[in-house]
Amino acid sequence: MDLHLSIGAREGSLRGRLENELREAIRAGRLTPGDGLPSSRALAVDLGISRGVVVEAYEQLTAEGYLVAVVGSGTRVAADAGRGGDEGSGLEGQARDELPSVAEPRARHHLRPGLPDLASFPRRRWAAALTDTLRELPDERLSYGDARGAVELREALAGYLGRARGVSSSADRIVLTGGLRTGLSLLWGALAARGLRRVGIEQPGWPGQGATVVAAGLDAVPVAVDGDGLVVEELERSGVDAVVVTPANQFPTGAVLAPERRAALVAWARREGAQIVEDDYDAQYRYDRDPVGSLQGLAPDRTVHGGSVSKLLAPGLAIGWLVLPERLAGPVAEHKRSSQGAGSVIEQVALARLIDSGELDRHLRRSRRLYRGRREAVLAALARELPEARVSGAAAGLHVVVLLPSGCDEEAVVSEAARRSLALEAMRGREPAVLLGYGRLPEESVASVVRALAEAVRSARPGA
Amino acid sequence: MDLHLSIGAREGSLRGRLENELREAIRAGRLTPGDGLPSSRALAVDLGISRGVVVEAYEQLTAEGYLVAVVGSGTRVAADAGRGGDEGSGLEGQARDELPSVAEPRARHHLRPGLPDLASFPRRRWAAALTDTLRELPDERLSYGDARGAVELREALAGYLGRARGVSSSADRIVLTGGLRTGLSLLWGALAARGLRRVGIEQPGWPGQGATVVAAGLDAVPVAVDGDGLVVEELERSGVDAVVVTPANQFPTGAVLAPERRAALVAWARREGAQIVEDDYDAQYRYDRDPVGSLQGLAPDRTVHGGSVSKLLAPGLAIGWLVLPERLAGPVAEHKRSSQGAGSVIEQVALARLIDSGELDRHLRRSRRLYRGRREAVLAALARELPEARVSGAAAGLHVVVLLPSGCDEEAVVSEAARRSLALEAMRGREPAVLLGYGRLPEESVASVVRALAEAVRSARPGA
Numbered sequence: 042m043d044l045h046l047s048i049g050a051r052e053g054s055l056r057g058r059l060e061n062e063l064r065e066a067i068r069a070g071r072l073t074p075g076d077g078l079p080s081s082r083a084l085a086v087d088l089g090i091s092r093g094v095v096v097e098a099y100e101q102l103t104a105e106g107y108l109v110a111v112v113g114s115g116t117r118v119a120a121d122a123g124r125g126g127d128e129g130s131g132l133e134g135q136a137r138d139e140l141p142s143v144a145e146p147r148a149r150h151h152l153r154p155g156l157p158d159l160a161s162f163p164r165r166r167w168a169a170a171l172t173d174t175l176r177e178l179p180d181e182r183l184s185y186g187d188a189r190g191a192v193e194l195r196e197a198l199a200g201y202l203g204r205a206r207g208v209s210s211s212a213d214r215i216v217l218t219g220g221l222r223t224g225l226s227l228l229w230g231a232l233a234a235r236g237l238r239r240v241g242i243e244q245p246g247w248p249g250q251g252a253t254v255v256a257a258g259l260d261a262v263p264v265a266v267d268g269d270g271l272v273v274e275e276l277e278r279s280g281v282d283a284v285v286v287t288p289a290n291q292f293p294t295g296a297v298l299a300p301e302r303r304a305a306l307v308a309w310a311r312r313e314g315a316q317i318v319e320d321d322y323d324a325q326y327r328y329d330r331d332p333v334g335s336l337q338g339l340a341p342d343r344t345v346h347g348g349s350v351s352k353l354l355a356p357g358l359a360i361g362w363l364v365l366p367e368r369l370a371g372p373v374a375e376h377k378r379s380s381q382g383a384g385s386v387i388e389q390v391a392l393a394r395l396i397d398s399g400e401l402d403r404h405l406r407r408s409r410r411l412y413r414g415r416r417e418a419v420l421a422a423l424a425r426e427l428p429e430a431r432v433s434g435a436a437a438g439l440h441v442v443v444l445l446p447s448g449c450d451e452e453a454v455v456s457e458a459a460r461r462s463l464a465l466e467a468m469r470g471r472e473p474a475v476l477l478g479y480g481r482l483p484e485e486s487v488a489s490v491v492r493a494l495a496e497a498v499r500s501a502r503p504g505a
Numbered sequence: 506m507d508l509h510l511s512i513g514a515r516e517g518s519l520r521g522r523l524e525n526e527l528r529e530a531i532r533a534g535r536l537t538p539g540d541g542l543p544s545s546r547a548l549a550v551d552l553g554i555s556r557g558v559v560v561e562a563y564e565q566l567t568a569e570g571y572l573v574a575v576v577g578s579g580t581r582v583a584a585d586a587g588r589g590g591d592e593g594s595g596l597e598g599q600a601r602d603e604l605p606s607v608a609e610p611r612a613r614h615h616l617r618p619g620l621p622d623l624a625s626f627p628r629r630r631w632a633a634a635l636t637d638t639l640r641e642l643p644d645e646r647l648s649y650g651d652a653r654g655a656v657e658l659r660e661a662l663a664g665y666l667g668r669a670r671g672v673s674s675s676a677d678r679i680v681l682t683g684g685l686r687t688g689l690s691l692l693w694g695a696l697a698a699r700g701l702r703r704v705g706i707e708q709p710g711w712p713g714q715g716a717t718v719v720a721a722g723l724d725a726v727p728v729a730v731d732g733d734g735l736v737v738e739e740l741e742r743s744g745v746d747a748v749v750v751t752p753a754n755q756f757p758t759g760a761v762l763a764p765e766r767r768a769a770l771v772a773w774a775r776r777e778g779a780q781i782v783e784d785d786y787d788a789q790y791r792y793d794r795d796p797v798g799s800l801q802g803l804a805p806d807r808t809v810h811g812g813s814v815s816k817l818l819a820p821g822l823a824i825g826w827l828v829l830p831e832r833l834a835g836p837v838a839e840h841k842r843s844s845q846g847a848g849s850v851i852e853q854v855a856l857a858r859l860i861d862s863g864e865l866d867r868h869l870r871r872s873r874r875l876y877r878g879r880r881e882a883v884l885a886a887l888a889r890e891l892p893e894a895r896v897s898g899a900a901a902g903l904h905v906v907v908l909l910p911s912g913c914d915e916e917a918v919v920s921e922a923a924r925r926s927l928a929l930e931a932m933r934g935r936e937p938a939v940l941l942g943y944g945r946l947p948e949e950s951v952a953s954v955v956r957a958l959a960e961a962v963r964s965a966r967p968g969a
Contacts, residue, residue, distance in 0.1 A: 160645040167851075168639045175632045182622040184823035221681060230720065256694065256843035258722075357647035357850040371684075379720035383683035385849055386821040442876035 051256070055090055057331070059098040064207055067118055070303045078108065079117045105334040106303030111305035119304050149462035150436060150490050154293060154440035155247075155322075155352070159409060163404050165333035170391035170400075170407035182386055188378035190217025190362075190394045191389035197396040200345070200361055206321060207290040207334035209341040215375055217384055220361040221320060221349045222249055223475075225285070228363060229346060231376035232283065232316065241276055245470040250285045251318065266470075270298030273305040282314035287430040288336040291475050293468055295434020295442055297333055306336075310343040316369075317344045323352040325405060327437040342366050350392065352439065352480075353405060360384070360385055360392055375437055405446035410428050412439060415479040415487065423477075427498060438479035443494075445473040450501060457497035463490060516956040520789055524927060525560040531571055531582055531917035536909055542580045567658055584711060613926035614954050616943040618674065618757060618904035619786075619816075620888055622875060626819045627868050634855035634864075646850055651836065652842035654681025654826075654852035661860040662826055666810070670785060671798035673805040674828040680837055681848055684825040685784060685813045686713055689749070692782065692809060692827060692852040693721035695840035696747065701780075705740055709934040711756045715751045730934075732945040734762030747780035753788035757940050758904055759898015762798050770800075774807040779809045780833075787816040789869060792877050806830050814856065816903065816944075824848070877941040877953065886955035887941075891962060903944035907958075909937040914965055919960035927954060 047323050066072045079082070081099060085092040099116050102108045109119045182191075189195065195212035202208035218224035229237065240254045244263035254261040265272045272290050276284055286306070288298035298306070310317050319336045327333070337346035349361030365373050395401045419441060423432055427443070434442040445451060451467040454475055458465045468474035475494075482490060530536045545563060549556040560797065563580050566572045572584045646655075659676035666672035668914055673714070682688035685808070693701065704718045708727035718725040718818060726745050729736045733756050740748055750770070752762035762770070774781050782798045791797065801810035813825030829837055859865045887896055898906040909915060915931040922929045932938035939958075946954060 056552045156648055162644070162647050164639045168636045169634045171639075172632045175628045175635075180626070183623045183819035184620055219848060223845045226844040233722065234720075252843040256840060258697065291860075310851050317683075341710060355647035356649045356846070359846045359849045361846075362552075379716040380690040382823045382825075383685045383818070384683060385823045385852055388849055388852065474880045 050084070056094045056101075059088070059090075060195070060331075060334075061207075061437065063102055064107060064334070066295065067191045068209065068338075071117050074118050074120045076118045080115060083373050087090055101331060101334070103300055104297065104493050106298075106300045106307075106336070106339045107334075109300060119300070120308070124467070127237055137177055151464050151481045152440075152458075152476075152478050153464055153466045154438075154480075156477045156480045157352050157355065157408065157439065157476065158480055159355055161404075161408065161411065161482075162233075163400070166395065166400055166404075167354075170394045173385060173394060174387050174391045178387065178390060180268065182198050182390075184388050186383040188381070188383050189213075189215065189392060190384050191386050191393065193393035194310060194360075194389040195362075196397075197393040198364075201396050201401070202279060202335075202364065203326060205336035205476075206332070206346075206348075208346050208364055209338050210346075214365050214367065214370045216331070216347050216362045216363045216365065216377055217389060218349075218363060219359045220351060220356070221322065222253055223359075224347050224349075224361050224363045225250065225253040225258060225318070225382070227349075227381070227484075228318065229254060229259055229400045233257060233259060234376070235372065237282045239281040239283075240243075240281075241279055241281040243271055244292065245284060245293055245468060246285075246287070247322075248311070248318070251390065253436040262307060266294055266296060268294075268296055268298045269302055271306065273302050273309060276306070277309055281315065283482055285318040285320055286336070287320045289321060289333045290327070290434075291318075292322065292438075293440070293442060293466075294438065294470065295438060298336070303336060303339060307343060309338040309438075310340065315343075319344050319346045321346060321348045323438045325353065326409060326412055326418060328409075329436045332358065337364060342368075345369065348500065353401065355406075357433060358386060358392070362413060386466060412480065416441070416483050418483070418484050418487040419477065419479050419491065426491050426495040430498065440476045440478035442468060443475050445475065445476050445498060446502070447473070449498065450475045451475055453501035454498050458494060461493040461497055463497070465494070506921050507761075518920065520558045520562050520565075523552070523554075524565055524724060526622035527562065527566055528571060533648065536582050538580045538582050540579065542582070544579060552582060563727075587934075592808075611625055615928050615945045615949065616904075616940075616942050616954070617928055617930045618902075618940045618944075619683075619820065620942065620944045621816050621872065621903065622944055624945075625868075627864070627877065628861065630864055630868075631855065634858045635851060635951060637858060638855045640850050640852060642851070646854075650847040652845065652847050653679065654848050655850050655857065657857035658824075658853040658860075661857040662828075663858050665865070666812070666828065668798075668852050669789060670796070670810075671809050672712070673802055673829055674810075678829050678831065679836045679855060680827045680829065680834075680841055682813075682827060683823045684815060684820070684826045685716055685786065685811050687823075688716040688811050688813075688827045689714065689782070689784075690721060691841055691845070692811075692837060693718060694844060695833070695837045696780065697721060698840070699724060699836065701746045703743075703745040703747075705743055705745040707735055707750060707755065707756055709932060710749075711784070711786075730758055730760060731759075733766055734760045735766065735770065737766050737773060740770070741773055745779065748947055749782040749784055750800070751786060752783045752787060752800040754788065754791070754898075754901040754933075756902075757898070757906060757930075758934065759902060759905070762800070762912060767800060767803060771804040774804065783808050783810045784809060785812045787902045790876055790903060791815065792873075792880060793900045794952050796901070801828060806832075809833065817865065821874060822852065822856070824852060826834075829911055876944065878948050879946055880905070882948050882951040883941065883943050883946070883955065884938075886951050890955045890959040894962065904940045904942035906931075906932060907939050907964060908939050908967070909939065911937070912966075913937045913962065915939055916963035918962050919963045922958055925957040925961055927956070927957055927961070 080122060081092050082096040085095045099108060102500055106119055108116050110116050119239055146156050192212055196213040198215055199210045202210060239260045239262050240253045241262050241264045243266050251261040262279050264276050264279055270288060271286050306317060321335055324332050335346055337344040346364040350358050359404050420435060429446045431444040432441050433444060449472040453468050466476045468476055545556050545559040549559045563572060567574055570632040571583055572580050573578050656676055659679040659682060662679055663674045663676050665676060682691055703724045703726050705726050705728045706715045707730050709871040726743050726744055728740050733753060735750050771779060785799055788796050799810055811830040814822050886898060893910045895908040896905050897908060915937040919929050919931050930940045932940055
């Protein structure tokens, strides 16, 4: 079998290029569902690369749902992979940052999940991008623009999301929004006019998702999450018309949607004519391996991919996007045209500059280093100070889940932590747990913060 | 012809790079509408690439509207290309600027109502305000903010709208939005949850108002307008729950809502528990006396006052506001919190700086002088060149209504004007009339433009 893989002269790691080539081969139909892949040894020899690279690439694509490992018969293309290859879509994430509406004692340390390090926002570069944009943008562009948002940014995002997240898209299937929440509301408005009534949301999950569903006058139907992500069997019984998922890094559990769940989810959507909405809120922060590629890449015809700069840069920029399947691109654009403006053209074009110049990539490389250091310090301190807790969801994102000793009241821990100037959030899942966000926690504060958290846990214990 | 295309060392496919280079050449004006492109064969030879790549790139750019294939004469730059690339798509945004969704011959003069002079947007001052904001804003403010928007701008607007428009408000009754259209949609969403079903809209009026009502799943009920503005007697018979009005300068007629109508409108709203929504879109431009004060000042308990910077600065900033009655401030803020983000904190705080420093007032003084000169030139030229037409709605705003001789077909005049490179809009009211917007019409062009309009009117006449 000749796969026509060409991993020669391009950019990126060898492994990344091999993954891209394989994804492309599946999407383009050169590899079809059920096809067996060469053994890692054979392919490595063929390509003149090390076998480890091939093994890792196969593993990555298995995690993303493109491939399946079949015991006794090697690696095959997954049943539903890549169908509808030209149609893309996607919805990522924003505000996992439900700040309380009531005042709380001023916290010295913000440990809520869902915020990046605001101190490292590249202010000077952003100011320069804005100023350059204002110097060069033709007058005409200061008018009412395309309701979908500035074409420069839609083009830049199509390239960027393809490269960084394996999203299959093009500028005319992207609609810019004021962030993920605004994007979800826009989507519900457009889909409600086409009969959408019930939307599944992950439980536990980000309350903002359900809030947008309810605000749109629709029904939000909770669907359980376990260690493999959304429980698709429960989804199948729910009778919903759409579901919002966080496949790369479930919020708040940190579960990665398992390959067989990915396949089952896509099969469900195709069978029912239902819509998957992928909230890709912080998928770019992964510490043990490359980020898990987007679900949208696997089923661009059935997935809306949503994202924003809230975790990549800062929420205050208020820029997000929806990548839509072909059949929804027109209706969603039209709904936006009727109900909203285009958004700030100056900020949109400035962001396109940041992406095109490679500044965003450089910023993310710096950020990943920063968060990796904080994460390691947090894990070490938790092991030292709070050995009775287990930690999960640490492989990716900007928070870890601290599973409390059984019998512990998570809300009491949150209160005790607040008394120690720590602003924390409870997980509200099946086991008592708190979420420890380290996006804004300087490495040098980790030890004292975790010590204070350990005290809070002990004070909150029954009989303490 | 040397196109200065450089598709050498960059990322992406050859075809993609060629497309980008061509788009750039059109946007930058190196290729202008009507310019012929080299044949695919010639360009392929020039660039040393395969002809198929050039053909595909031409096809793509034709689909995107940048190029047109003219039978017998090859490929040319499209009429509308490069005016930002966005405007030919039929998806453009907002306000009183409903560009047609079908392509039209490129207009040399944009005479549609509803746009300010984009060339006088204070770019340097805006860049300075953004840069200063980025230098001074605390990190914390780059987080998810108050869903109502930045408090600095809500405070600045409370002062400014009180001073300039007689609006009675305070920061906690203001919600910032992405423009008037976005604001109306937000309001309908919040009111729909409280039982709102039918919304009165002015007839004739700005189609964008009705579009927001329909997009929210509500009924838009037309209510007649005459020389004294909205016919309140008709409103009383309509059974609507709310009505959107343009009292200071009715769009498009230019009527000012008469004092007795104002009183009757407010009495109706109080009697019925109905909601008045004041669209104050260009009330600040009045030439014969001070602007007519806001209706909201008369009945702050029953009026939502909506506005934006679209006419004051430029639509591309995408900043607007709702000033809400006490009883609606909470529900609308809560609905925004559930369904949208806060908007760009950097641009909001920058606008607050522009207001607080007096820059916005200075800009408006300059703008009023500019528009007054254009308006006087337009009125003089119309009297000279088109004495058979009557003019109305000239006391305020950025357009005049040209009432055509009876029997004249307004759509035919619009077509004839388009053939003369004038982009005009028909009034679609009771009498044949066209709207002549002068916001973007330089004074030195007025004479020739009005002469061309007079020719268009005569050509469109029955028996002409």
